[in-house]
Amino acid sequence: MFHHSSLAALMSGLYEGSITISELLEHGDFGIGTLAGITGEVIILDGEAYQARADNTVSKLTGSETAPYGAVTPFAKVLSFEVENAINSELLTAIETQFSSKNLFHAIKLEGSFDSMHVRMSPGGKEGEPFVEIAARQPEYMEKKITGTIVGFWTPELFHGVSVAGYHLHFLSQDKHFGGHIIDFEGFSGNVAIGKIDQLLQSFPTENRNFLEAQLDLDKLRADITEAE
Ligand SMILES: [Zn+2]
Numbered sequence: 301m302f303h304h305s306s307l308a309a310l311m312s313g314l315y316e317g318s319i320t321i322s323e324l325l326e327h328g329d330f331g332i333g334t335l336a337g338i339t340g341e342v343i344i345l346d347g348e349a350y351q352a353r354a355d356n357t358v359s360k361l362t363g364s365e366t367a368p369y370g371a372v373t374p375f376a377k378v379l380s381f382e383v384e385n386a387i388n389s390e391l392l393t394a395i396e397t398q399f400s401s402k403n404l405f406h407a408i409k410l411e412g413s414f415d416s417m418h419v420r421m422s423p424g425g426k427e428g429e430p431f432v433e434i435a436a437r438q439p440e441y442m443e444k445k446i447t448g449t450i451v452g453f454w455t456p457e458l459f460h461g462v463s464v465a466g467y468h469l470h471f472l473s474q475d476k477h478f479g480g481h482i483i484d485f486e487g488f489s490g491n492v493a494i495g496k497i498d499q500l501l502q503s504f505p506t507e508n509r510n511f512l513e514a515q516l517d518l519d520k521l522r523a524d525i526t527e528a529e
Pocket of ligand 1: 332481
């Protein structure tokens, strides 16, 4: 798994793009992120990157866009199973019981149909503005009876800050017209696949002055990540 920067740095208000989408894609065909200015939600699926924006549109990215944060992996399925009419909370708990260990990252891919899918999209923010403030004005959208794919990761407590502990899941509809950061879903029928992650490679925004000079309040950040994600 490849991470650029960290979710904690992003949440603290460091939104300048410091890696291109093309560079991210060199490290994996599956993942999530956001674009410069924390505009929208990025979904990387089958080697293509998409951005779900706050105006409820989705577009395919060209690769030249930059991101302040991203997490990708070559999706390597270790386990999959079919479910019928599963409820979000119960399903996510059931998936955790399949993990080989709770001290490892896991890639999570759910493909199928959903009775409802409830997402949000970051509308963008000013550099330095804490993410909890942006989160408060994020638009949310819900679609009923939609097919598509959930793309994301499960992170061990040990790495809270690099990423968010637990699930971080984005959605992209099959027709590529709807997507975002998942708040909730209902009635999922389809395939659950868990991908193996046995290494973490993290790159840092070494040319980004705001990152280099940032004074981070880690206790506040941990609380903010838990609240906003
Ligand atoms: Zn997200």
